[in-house]
Amino acid sequence: MKQEIICEKCNGKNIKKDGVRETKNRGKVQRYKCLSCSHRFSIDDGFWKMKNHEDKITSCMNMYYAGMSLRKIQEHLQMFAPKNSHYSTLYRWIVKYANMISTLTNNLQVQSGQELMSDEMEYHRLGEQNWFVDVMDTETRFMVASDYMKSRTIENLTRVLKKSKFATGEQIKVITTDGLQGYPRVLRKAFGVNNKFKINPKVQHNIVIASERGFNHKIERLHNSIRDRTKIMRGFHGSLESAKAIMKGYEIYYNFVRKHQGIDNKTPQEEAIPELILSTNKWLSLIKLAKL
Ligand SMILES: [Zn+2]
Numbered sequence: 001m002k003q004e005i006i007c008e009k010c011n012g013k014n015i016k017k018d019g020v021r022e023t024k025n026r027g028k029v030q031r032y033k034c035l036s037c038s039h040r041f042s043i044d045d046g047f048w049k050m051k052n053h054e055d056k057i058t059s060c061m062n063m064y065y066a067g068m069s070l071r072k073i074q075e076h077l078q079m080f081a082p083k084n085s086h087y088s089t090l091y092r093w094i095v096k097y098a099n100m101i102s103t104l105t106n107n108l109q110v111q112s113g114q115e116l117m118s119d120e121m122e123y124h125r126l127g128e129q130n131w132f133v134d135v136m137d138t139e140t141r142f143m144v145a146s147d148y149m150k151s152r153t154i155e156n157l158t159r160v161l162k163k164s165k166f167a168t169g170e171q172i173k174v175i176t177t178d179g180l181q182g183y184p185r186v187l188r189k190a191f192g193v194n195n196k197f198k199i200n201p202k203v204q205h206n207i208v209i210a211s212e213r214g215f216n217h218k219i220e221r222l223h224n225s226i227r228d229r230t231k232i233m234r235g236f237h238g239s240l241e242s243a244k245a246i247m248k249g250y251e252i253y254y255n256f257v258r259k260h261q262g263i264d265n266k267t268p269q270e271e272a273i274p275e276l277i278l279s280t281n282k283w284l285s286l287i288k289l290a291k292l
Helices: 054-065 070-080 087-105 154-168 183-191 217-229 240-257 268-272 282-290
Strands: 015-023 027-034 040-042 115-125 128-137 143-149 174-177 204-207
Touching: 054 070, 054 087, 054 240, 054 282, 070 087, 087 240, 087 282, 115 154, 115 217, 115 240, 128 154, 128 217, 128 240, 143 154, 143 240, 154 183, 174 183, 183 204, 217 240, 240 268, 240 282
Parallel strands: 115 174, 174 204
Antiparallel strands: 015 027, 027 040, 115 128, 128 143
């Protein structure tokens, strides 16, 4: 992932560094000059025109996904940052940056094991029942796909499973789901699974009915901890789009930021995409990579 700087005016590639610009809220920003057309510019590193420092914004994201309420985060930040940011602003940052990072993370491919397991959790938004569906690689614990949806239609579930197929390629041999009726069709569409006619015997559908769940304790525990950790965000009040972004942010936190005791205190990403190197502030690293 090498950064190539291109002139925003003439698309020229012959660019040199041209000093730094002091900004009011974000410190120094690198400036560039195009040697073809002499245009001078700086690059949007993800925080262009933001009135707050990237450290404040990324620590807000981290506190939120670690389980703090928006009002508590506002109180906390007020103590250490000069400018008071209202919790509704904090919410907008989280939505904005979760969407930004997802343009990177939705397109990554992983080194997975051979089994995927899907799970559905019930959430509420404006008094209505919604669902969060995730598909996890049982070996690396990487969440290869997820989506927040109004209802578990064939189309919605197929979109999530197709995404998990994209992320894992030909590595999967077994897909474990609950007994929800739509799954055989969904897996046929996304993975070509057809156990009845053995059209694609390379991938098997393993159905586990609800009362027998808990057979894969490690993954079951993970799903329980997702339930616990997202409790604070389980009652959504805004649009479907912002609820989707908030849960996308949780997927990012889960895969790239949070360390798992179950896998040697590593993040699932360190297991599933070891070639991706992130700095200590993983949120900041991901935002900058997404903007390359
Ligand atoms: Zn130029």
